[in-house]
Amino acid sequence: MGIPYLFERRGNVSLIVGLLVSVTIGTLALIIAEDIADIGIALGAFLGGLIAGRFTVKPLNGGSRGAAVGVLSLLLYYFFIVPALYMARLITIPEVEPSTLELIVAWIVTILELVGVGFVGGVAGYYTTIGVKPAMKPTPEAKPTIPSLSRCPRCGASLPVDAIYCPQCGFKVREVRPV
Numbered sequence: 001m002g003i004p005y006l007f008e009r010r011g012n013v014s015l016i017v018g019l020l021v022s023v024t025i026g027t028l029a030l031i032i033a034e035d036i037a038d039i040g041i042a043l044g045a046f047l048g049g050l051i052a053g054r055f056t057v058k059p060l061n062g063g064s065r066g067a068a069v070g071v072l073s074l075l076l077y078y079f080f081i082v083p084a085l086y087m088a089r090l091i092t093i094p095e096v097e098p099s100t101l102e103l104i105v106a107w108i109v110t111i112l113e114l115v116g117v118g119f120v121g122g123v124a125g126y127y128t129t130i131g132v133k134p135a136m137k138p139t140p141e142a143k144p145t146i147p148s149l150s151r152c153p154r155c156g157a158s159l160p161v162d163a164i165y166c167p168q169c170g171f172k173v174r175e176v177r178p179v
């Protein structure tokens, strides 16, 4: 449990790739079809979450990474992408200034949308790789050849005595050899 799986190395790569996919689709939607950009942004967050949720060993881990893609996408939109698009005149400034309350509501909706969609994408991403997860492969005719480690060298999770793969991050913690 906890945070380590979020920052596990393979997870970081999928998180970054997922984030790039998310904001690329959303940015294209903003440029091409501003009126329905929300759909493009949500679609981007879903696909980004899907990518980020791969290689996880639990559905909630995938969902957490997907939600992280949603949050990071939102920060990129807010601080970089939308201001840059305004400056480049690729999106328009609304003629009627929305009220503070409208802005707050819009932001809450956007946050919930991106986090929720990213989470669902991440859980879906977990299920896309369930068949190829190394931890899922039974190894009944294998025995350890080096002593077991008490902690995973990658994520630090404590390991069962007979663990071959880390139950937390899927890292192979022992070599195995057929009997």
Ligand SMILES: [Zn+2]
Pocket (backbone or CB within 6 Å): 152, 153, 154, 155, 156, 157, 166, 167, 168, 169, 170, 171
């Ligand atoms: Zn581990």
